[in-house]
Amino acid sequence: MGYNTWYQFRTGITESVVLRQAELLVSSGLAAAGYTCVNLDDGWMATERDPNGELAGDAAKFPHGIGWLAEQIHALGLRFGLYTAIGTRTCQSLPASWDHYDQDARTFAAWGVDFVKVDDCGGLPQGTTVAALTEHFREFGDCLRRHNPRVVYSQELPIHQIGKPSFRAAVQASAQSAHMWRVAHDENPLSREYAYPMILGHLAADLDLHPFAGPGHWNDLDMVAPNFPASGWTLADLRTQLSVWAMEASPLLISADIGALPPEALAALKNPHLIAIDQSGEQCSTVIMQGDIEALMKPDPDGGTAVLFVNLGTGEATGHFALSQLGIASARASAHDVWTGETTALSAVSVTLAAGQTLLLHIKGH
Numbered sequence: 001m002g003y004n005t006w007y008q009f010r011t012g013i014t015e016s017v018v019l020r021q022a023e024l025l026v027s028s029g030l031a032a033a034g035y036t037c038v039n040l041d042d043g044w045m046a047t048e049r050d051p052n053g054e055l056a057g058d059a060a061k062f063p064h065g066i067g068w069l070a071e072q073i074h075a076l077g078l079r080f081g082l083y084t085a086i087g088t089r090t091c092q093s094l095p096a097s098w099d100h101y102d103q104d105a106r107t108f109a110a111w112g113v114d115f116v117k118v119d120d121c122g123g124l125p126q127g128t129t130v131a132a133l134t135e136h137f138r139e140f141g142d143c144l145r146r147h148n149p150r151v152v153y154s155q156e157l158p159i160h161q162i163g164k165p166s167f168r169a170a171v172q173a174s175a176q177s178a179h180m181w182r183v184a185h186d187e188n189p190l191s192r193e194y195a196y197p198m199i200l201g202h203l204a205a206d207l208d209l210h211p212f213a214g215p216g217h218w219n220d221l222d223m224v225a226p227n228f229p230a231s232g233w234t235l236a237d238l239r240t241q242l243s244v245w246a247m248e249a250s251p252l253l254i255s256a257d258i259g260a261l262p263p264e265a266l267a268a269l270k271n272p273h274l275i276a277i278d279q280s281g282e283q284c285s286t287v288i289m290q291g292d293i294e295a296l297m298k299p300d301p302d303g304g305t306a307v308l309f310v311n312l313g314t315g316e317a318t319g320h321f322a323l324s325q326l327g328i329a330s331a332r333a334s335a336h337d338v339w340t341g342e343t344t345a346l347s348a349v350s351v352t353l354a355a356g357q358t359l360l361l362h363i364k365g366h
């Protein structure tokens with residue numbers, strides 16, 4: 001859990017921008033809720049390597065250097081992350097790590113980098129096969145761990161295989177070498193209309209990847225609250241995104257201006273029950289349908305079942321579920337709405353939802 005600069009600041013990141021977001025993470029209570037890793041995405045590096053061939057920060061944006069910034073972030077009690085790419089250039093055509101995996105891993109360790117995201121775009125030699133790329137990602141991970149055994153390794157190996165027969169093998173390879181790997185395209189939260197297809201698209205696309213998720217290795221659906229609220233997403237969109245991410249146990253990396261988050265959005269991101277479901281240690285693997293209503297389930301860390309109901313249809317729909325279908329053995333249960341905080345006693349669950357609407361319940365037998 002943490003923060004990523006990309007959807008809010010793109011390549012406009014500077015030392016003061018990053019420090020302000022880090023300070024806001026602490027003062028807003030997000031850090032105390034678990035969002036502790038501050039990750040610089042693309043755009044931090046100078047346009048060329050330095051005369052010694054080392055990756056260097058852009059001196060105009062980061063006048064005190066990247067190592068200094070890492071120290072400041074650490075002094076706030078936070079962890080520090082950086083971005084690079086597996087080829088010669090990042091997605092923004094800045095220098096990346098091709099042919100420099102060991103050297104850059106050493107540099108990152110010397111700077112005190114706790115988290116490294118490795119993208120898969122830019123400047124790969126013509127004809128690089130998926131097998132070769134997989135091997136490069138594995139090798140880079142080995143280098144990163146050699147120089148810092150505690151590093152968190154995030155990678156994008158599977159992204160370009162989405163929709164191809166090679167996708168599952170890429171996820172499997174990532175799961176063997178990284179702590180998290182992107183299984184979804186960039187959200188690019190440019191319009192509100194895009195929110196629901198993007199968020200709910202994950203349900204169909206990623207559910208069967210649950211065997212790869214577990215403590216220390218996670219399917220990564222991309223960042224949360226991307227550019228919120230400037231993106232035009234509503235609070236309901238954000239809650240839906242967080243609900244899906246929690247059921248799929250995806251890392252939660254906020255990519256917004258924390259100073260601009262309305263109190264309800266901050267509360268949603270800090271919701272302890274939502275975070276507990278996300279961090280429960282497993283991705284949901286059970287799904288049942290009642291008409292247009294889909295119910296996704298996984299054990300809730302407080303006992304019973306966490307259930308996300310989603311209306312996948314185009315109009316209002318109702319679903320009726322027996323408690324036994326939701327993994328509850330008793331005849332009666334309490335259902336706690338993770339977002340409203342309301343608790344209801346019931347002996348079966350009936351939900352009526354508008355198209356695209358979701359409901360996240362913690363159901364516990366008694």
Ligand code: GLA
Nearest residue numbers: 006041042090091092119186
């Ligand atoms: C790719 C990645 C994004 C972001 C950008 C930066 O598109 O998928 O998450 O890192 O590159 O250029």
